[in-house]
Amino acid sequence: MTAAQLNALRDGAKPRLEVREGTANAVRIVVGLATCGIAAGARPVMAALQKALENLDRKDVVLEQTGCIGMCQFEPLVEVYAPGKEKVTYVRMTPEKAARVVWEHIGGGNVVGEYTIGAAAGQGAETPLRNTAFYRKQQRIALRNCGVIDPVSIDEYLAVDGYQALAKALTELQPQDVIQILKDSGLRGRGGAGFSTGMKWSFTAANQADQKYVVCNADEGDPGAFMDRSVLEGDPHAVVEAMALCGYATGASEGYVYVRAEYPIAVKHLEIAIEAAKEKGFLGKNIFGSGFDFDLHIRLGAGAFVCGEETALMTSIEGKRGEPRPRPPYPAVKGLFGKPTTENNVETFANVPQIILHGADSFNRVGTERSKGTKVFALGGKIQNTGLVEIPMGTTLREIIEEIGGGIPGGKKFKAAQTGGPSGGCIPEALIDTPIDYDNLTAIGSMMGSGGLIVMDEDNCMVDIARFFLDFTVDESCGKCSPCRIGTKRMMELLDKITEGKAAMEDLDKLEELAYHIKENSLCGLGQTAPNPVLATMKHFRDEYEAHVKEKRCPAGVCKALLCYVILAEKCKGCTACKRVCPTGAISGETRKPHVIDQSKCIKCGACQATCKFGAIVKQ
Numbered sequence: 001m002t003a004a005q006l007n008a009l010r011d012g013a014k015p016r017l018e019v020r021e022g023t024a025n026a027v028r029i030v031v032g033l034a035t036c037g038i039a040a041g042a043r044p045v046m047a048a049l050q051k052a053l054e055n056l057d058r059k060d061v062v063l064e065q066t067g068c069i070g071m072c073q074f075e076p077l078v079e080v081y082a083p084g085k086e087k088v089t090y091v092r093m094t095p096e097k098a099a100r101v102v103w104e105h106i107g108g109g110n111v112v113g114e115y116t117i118g119a120a121a122g123q124g125a126e127t128p129l130r131n132t133a134f135y136r137k138q139q140r141i142a143l144r145n146c147g148v149i150d151p152v153s154i155d156e157y158l159a160v161d162g163y164q165a166l167a168k169a170l171t172e173l174q175p176q177d178v179i180q181i182l183k184d185s186g187l188r189g190r191g192g193a194g195f196s197t198g199m200k201w202s203f204t205a206a207n208q209a210d211q212k213y214v215v216c217n218a219d220e221g222d223p224g225a226f227m228d229r230s231v232l233e234g235d236p237h238a239v240v241e242a243m244a245l246c247g248y249a250t251g252a253s254e255g256y257v258y259v260r261a262e263y264p265i266a267v268k269h270l271e272i273a274i275e276a277a278k279e280k281g282f283l284g285k286n287i288f289g290s291g292f293d294f295d296l297h298i299r300l301g302a303g304a305f306v307c308g309e310e311t312a313l314m315t316s317i318e319g320k321r322g323e324p325r326p327r328p329p330y331p332a333v334k335g336l337f338g339k340p341t342t343e344n345n346v347e348t349f350a351n352v353p354q355i356i357l358h359g360a361d362s363f364n365r366v367g368t369e370r371s372k373g374t375k376v377f378a379l380g381g382k383i384q385n386t387g388l389v390e391i392p393m394g395t396t397l398r399e400i401i402e403e404i405g406g407g408i409p410g411g412k413k414f415k416a417a418q419t420g421g422p423s424g425g426c427i428p429e430a431l432i433d434t435p436i437d438y439d440n441l442t443a444i445g446s447m448m449g450s451g452g453l454i455v456m457d458e459d460n461c462m463v464d465i466a467r468f469f470l471d472f473t474v475d476e477s478c479g480k481c482s483p484c485r486i487g488t489k490r491m492m493e494l495l496d497k498i499t500e501g502k503a504a505m506e507d508l509d510k511l512e513e514l515a516y517h518i519k520e521n522s523l524c525g526l527g528q529t530a531p532n533p534v535l536a537t538m539k540h541f542r543d544e545y546e547a548h549v550k551e552k553r554c555p556a557g558v559c560k561a562l563l564c565y566v567i568l569a570e571k572c573k574g575c576t577a578c579k580r581v582c583p584t585g586a587i588s589g590e591t592r593k594p595h596v597i598d599q600s601k602c603i604k605c606g607a608c609q610a611t612c613k614f615g616a617i618v619k620q
Contacts, residue, residue, distance in 0.1 A: 027061045027106060028081040029053075032147060034068035034233045035226075035265055040075035041094070048095035049078070052102035061106060067234015069147035071134055072387040074117065079147075080105060089117040133403050134385050139366060141374050142190075142350040143390045146234030151269050154276040157237040163282050165353035166241050169248055170290040173356075178249040179205060182352070184360035186372030191217060191345035192423065192449045192525070194371070194438040197352075200342060203332035204250040207340040212252035214243050215336060215343040217313055218259035218266070221305040222421030223472060225452035227376045228346035230388050232259065232266035235350065236273035240296060242349035244283065245356060247294040250342050254295050258313050261300040270298060305422075305476035309524045310343045311335075312478065323480045324524035345450065347376050367393035371437030375448065381417075381455035382408055393437045397427055400436070401455060412457040416540070420449025422469040422476075423529035425536030426462065445536045447529070461558035462541040463548055467495040469533040477526065484527030487518040491534060498545065500561040501552040508545055512538060557619035560604045564620055567608075569594035571616035578608035578617060 031037070031046045049063055069077045074091035078098065081087050088111055090101055097115055104110050113119055117132055140146075149156040157163070169178050183198030204212060216239060220228040232239065243255045259267055274296050277283045285293050299317050306312045307322040314336045316322035335341025351373060355363045364372040371393040377400070380386050384406030391400065401407065401414060408414050416426040419436075425446035427434060434440055438448050456465065474492050479485040494511045497503040515531030522528045538545060547553050554562040567578070567587075574592040586602040589595030597608070609617040 025060060025083060027058075027083070029061065029063045029106070030066040030079050030081070030147075030150075031064075032067070032069045032075065032077040032079075033065040034230060035263075036068060036072045037075045037077060038265070042076035044095045045076045045078065045093045045098045048098040049102060052099045053106070056102055056107050058106065064150045065152075066148060067146045067151050068230040068388055070143070070388045071117070071385065073385055090115045091117050133406060134387070134389075137395060137399055137404055138390050139374055139392050140390050141354055141363070141366075142231065142347050142376050143234075143388065144354065145238065146230060146388075149235070151234050151236055152272045154237060154273070154280060157235075161357060162237050162353075163241055163277075163280075165357040166244055166248075166282060167288055169245055169356055170288040170292055175205060175249045175251065178245060178356060181356055181360050182249075185355045185363040186360075186367070186370075187348070187351055187355060187363060188371065188438060189344055190347035190351075190375065190448075190451065192420065192447065194448060197344060197348055200332065200344070201246060201249050203330070204252070204340045204342040207333055209251075209340050211254070211337075211339045212247075212250055213336040213339055213341040214246045214250065214252045214255035215310075215314065215317070215341055216243055216255070216257040216259075216349055217308060217310065217343055217345040218257055218263075219301045219308045219313060220260060220263075220346075220450060221308050221476075222423075222450055222452045223469075224378060224380045224454050225421060225450055226378045227388065227451045229260075229263050229266050231346050231350050231376075232263065232270055236266075236269045237277065238350045238353055239270075239346055240273050240277050240283070242352035243296060244287070244294045245352055246342055246344070246349070248292050250340075252340075252342065253293050254297070256297050256299050256317055256336070258299050258301060258307070258317055261303060267298065267300070274298070304478065305472070306478040306524070306526050309526055312524065313343070314341065321478075323478045324526075326523065347451065368435065368437045370439055375436065375451060377451045377453040379405055379453050379455070381453075382412065382457040382460070383455040384409055391436070394435045396433050396435050398432045400453070401432065405455065408455070408457050412459065414455070415458050415460055416456045416462065416465075418454040418456065418465065418469075418533070419452070420447040420529075420532070421452045422473045423447065423525070423532055424449045424452075425532045426456075426465070426540060428540040430540075445532075445539055447532065459556055459558070461554050461556035462537040462544050463495065463498055463554075464556075464558045466534045466537045467492070467499060470495060470530065473526065473530040477530075481521075481523040481527060483518045483521040484523070484530060487514055487522075488527070488530050490514055491518070491531065495534070498548045499554070499559040501548065501559075503549045505546075505549055508538070508549060563604060564599055565597055565602060565604065565606070565609060565617055566620050567595050567597055568616050568618060571614050573614055573616070575614075577611045577613070581607045581611045583607065 031042055033042050076093045078090040078093050101112050104112050179198050179201050187197040188194040218228050302316045302322050304322050307316045309324050311325040312322045331341040367373050374390050374392050376390045379389050389404055414429050416428050418426050441447050470492055474488045477484045491514055494507050515535050518531050519528050547555050557563050572594040579587040584601045584603055586598045587595050
């Protein structure tokens with residue numbers, strides 16, 4: 001396909017999407033059918049919309065699926081684009097609500113205000129989505145098409161300038177020009193370490209070989225992370241186009257997307273995208289008549305966290321046990337199948353087409369001096385607004401928590417935020433005004449990671465949090481090197497002693513010494529960063545560790561071995577509700593008289609405290 005043919009095809013498809021700009025005559029209804037939407041019941045909502053539209057018999061209405069819209073706490077989501085009007089976002093939809101929206105909004109022209117995002121956010125039924133707190137400080141580049149286009153329609157991707165960057169590169173730019181644009185943009189790898197993407201591509205391009213490869217790391221394994229999944233589900237063609245661009249720039253003719261087998265919708269949409277790209281001539285032989293050949297394959301992940309490390313990932317693609325390799329040689333010299341290879345993650349690739357199409361300045365004017373552009377986060381934990389957010393680098397943690405996230409539920413106090421998953425660290429309340437970028441996070445003992453951001457409140461025990469992440473790492477260690485295989489296990493044993501009230505102060509020193517030894521001597525990034533949650537919590541919450549050791553007390557009341565439930569006699573009404581729900585018969589007392597808990601029988605399940613309506617049962 002020639003560049004002229006691409007333009008003609010794009011222009012032919014475009015009116016269907018321009019509904020959101022009020023330039024077409026159709027009404028467009030989209031339903032979020034990413035994993036989060038489907039889990040919340042979006043498929044029955046889609047079916048109800050289809051049935052109601054058939055009964056309405058309107059020929060000027062288009063019903064489509066889309067990817068993750070971002071506001072996971074409001075799923076299922078339905079959005080209506082009508083000519084000349086603001087987009088209307090309906091939240092927490094059901095089949096019954098969907099039918100009413102069709103009859104009243106589509107059929108009668110009246111927005112069903114009580115179902116809209118404005119009503120849900122307490123901002124008024126007519127509040128547009130872009131004016132809600134959740135979106136006001138976001139800026140979408142990597143997620144620009146997620147929740148907007150139908151991810152299985154290549155025509156809709158073309159309608160939003162899809163494959164124009166590839167056409168520009170192959171018809172107007174030399175490979176070194178593409179690399180220079182990326183260098184000038186300041187794009188750093190979004191997989192964790194933040195290495196310059198343009199520099200990485202240049203290393204592979206500089207090595208001569210009969211075969212080179214491009215690899216996309218979609219093996220997203222951090223607990224609470226779902227950024228890569230959402231991009232592949234909502235905008236798979238962006239990754240396909242970016243990998244082809246990388247192949248052209250580095251001299252590679254073949255690419256592999258290594259994606260988690262636990263992401264069936266992402267895999268399906270990626271398969272559809274690759275086949276459609278081949279049919280249109282965007283993959284295969286002699287693309288755009290340029291003489292450039294590029295093909296793309298999918299490999300399902302082995303289900304191991306360590307396979308997210310680039311050398312272990314390539315070993316897994318080769319059909320071997322996923323274990324990291326010593327570096328050097330680096331993948332740019334000897335990577336997949338022993339050939340020069342460029343590896344980036346999904347979010348990194350998702351930024352590339354926009355940078356090539358619109359130029360380096362369009363990207364590097366966003367962000368901070370050393371961290372350009374935006375960053376996608378999976379926002380979760382103790383936060384009002386959970387979901388997928390994309391913010392300019394330099395946005396403070398306070399802005400994310402209080403404005404985008406809507407604050408902490410139940411009037412609780414913010415305590416810390418964990419970034420970078422099991423490889424990251426925590427940011428305490430005292431550092432809530434820290435601007436989020438690569439260097440600032442590293443300076444305070446945390447890291448960007450792939451983009452998980454888990455919020456914790458006053459009810460979280462930071463020792464228990466460190467133990468949770470280390471427990472994950474112990475399970476996921478490949479066992480190849482002793483510092484990681486044995487060292488993390490010894491750290492876990494020390495944390496168990498601390499949370500059980502059996503540790504001494506010298507155990508804290510031993511824990512810290514062991515953590516630094518593992519960081520300095522492990523073979524790969526998994527082992528080198530495994531101690532980070534422990535070191536970060538010990539740095540910022542040393543008092544909690546000491547309370548567990550010296551006082552045999554968990555300040556947050558989380559560690560079961562260190563707490564007990566007590567009934568306050570002055571508050572107990574003797575209603576017997578707690579006595580009736582206790583599974584071990586540990587509570588005794590007469591009706592209308594204070595009850596007591598037999599600590600020898602109590603299993604600390606908390607059922608009694610949850611049942612008491614008078615606040616008479618407390619943790620001690």
